[in-house]
Amino acid sequence: SQQGEEDPQALSIQEGENATMNCSYKTSINNLQWYRQNSGRGLVHLILIRSNEREKHSGRLRVTLDTSKKSSSLLITASRAADTASYFCATDAGGGSNYKLTFGKGTLLTVNP
Amino acid sequence: DTGVSQNPRHKITKRGQNVTFRCDPISEHNRLYWYRQTLGQGPEFLTYFQNEAQLEKSRLLSDRFSAERPKGSFSTLEIQRTEQGDSAMYLCASSLGQGARGYTFGSGTRLTVV
Numbered sequence: 439s440q441q442g443e444e445d446p447q448a449l450s451i452q453e454g455e456n457a458t459m460n461c462s463y464k465t466s467i468n469n470l471q472w473y474r475q476n477s478g479r480g481l482v483h484l485i486l487i488r489s490n491e492r493e494k495h496s497g498r499l500r501v502t503l504d505t506s507k508k509s510s511s512l513l514i515t516a517s518r519a520a521d522t523a524s525y526f527c528a529t530d531a532g533g534g535s536n537y538k539l540t541f542g543k544g545t546l547l548t549v550n551p
Numbered sequence: 552d553t554g555v556s557q558n559p560r561h562k563i564t565k566r567g568q569n570v571t572f573r574c575d576p577i578s579e580h581n582r583l584y585w586y587r588q589t590l591g592q593g594p595e596f597l598t599y600f601q602n603e604a605q606l607e608k609s610r611l612l613s614d615r616f617s618a619e620r621p622k623g624s625f626s627t628l629e630i631q632r633t634e635q636g637d638s639a640m641y642l643c644a645s646s647l648g649q650g651a652r653g654y655t656f657g658s659g660t661r662l663t664v665v
Contacts, residue, residue, distance in 0.1 A: 471653050478661070480555075480642060481594070483653035526593050538584065538607065539654065541593030 444527055444545040452550050457514045459545040461527030462507075468532030470503055471539065472512050475524045484512075484525075519551045557643050557657035564633055564664055571629045572660045576645030583626050584654065585618055586642040587611065594642055600626060633664045 445460045463470070469488045473481040487494045487503045487510070494501045500513040514521055524546050528539040556575040564570050576583050581602050586594035597616070598608045602623035620626040630637055640661050644654040
């Protein structure tokens with residue numbers, strides 16, 4: 439079953455613009471992770487935010503986490519055509535779930551040059 | 552060690568045939584996971600190993616599916632008597648410990664059952 443739900447399902451922007459993707463989840467978590475997947479390829483880990491953190495940065499990525507609303511957002515600043523991919527949030531519910539990840543359905547981001 | 556390796560990349564098989572996929576994780580990672588992904592969906596958990604022990608299996612893993620990880624190294628996922636509904640991308644991932652730095656995924660094996 440899918441734990442997270444990303445919003446929007448698809449996003450199309452111009453190069454240089456910022457892209458924001460949202461994720462909502464259902465149960466309490468140990469951490470939340472974002473992954474990128476290029477078409478037909480495996481997933482690449484982007485960033486992990488722990489349940490006691492509210493914001494985290496990595497290069498052009500900014501992730502926020504609101505555990506009271508069970509939601510997270512991923513912001514990609516100054517987007518590039520190479521950022522075109524599907525983006526997934528994944529939740530780790532901790533020891534009760536054996537620390538496995540549960541993924542959402544993803545947001546398909548298209549960055550037009 | 553260049554990452555998680557999966558073989559084959561693509562597999563086309565006739566319905567009813569058996570198929571086996573292989574995953575070579577990052578050598579120092581003790582946890583190995585199998586996920587299945589269908590078109591337009593996120594990956595769904597199938598099973599995971601800690602070293603050589605298979606610690607959890609999803610309800611998605613019917614009796615026709617079996618996974619092994621002998622000696623806690625590479626892993627194989629076998630599907631017996633394949634059905635068209637088994638067509639999907641099968642992803643393998645590994646992590647060190649509880650995955651506090653995230654998982655490393657392979658490129659996947661795309662299975663098409665005709």
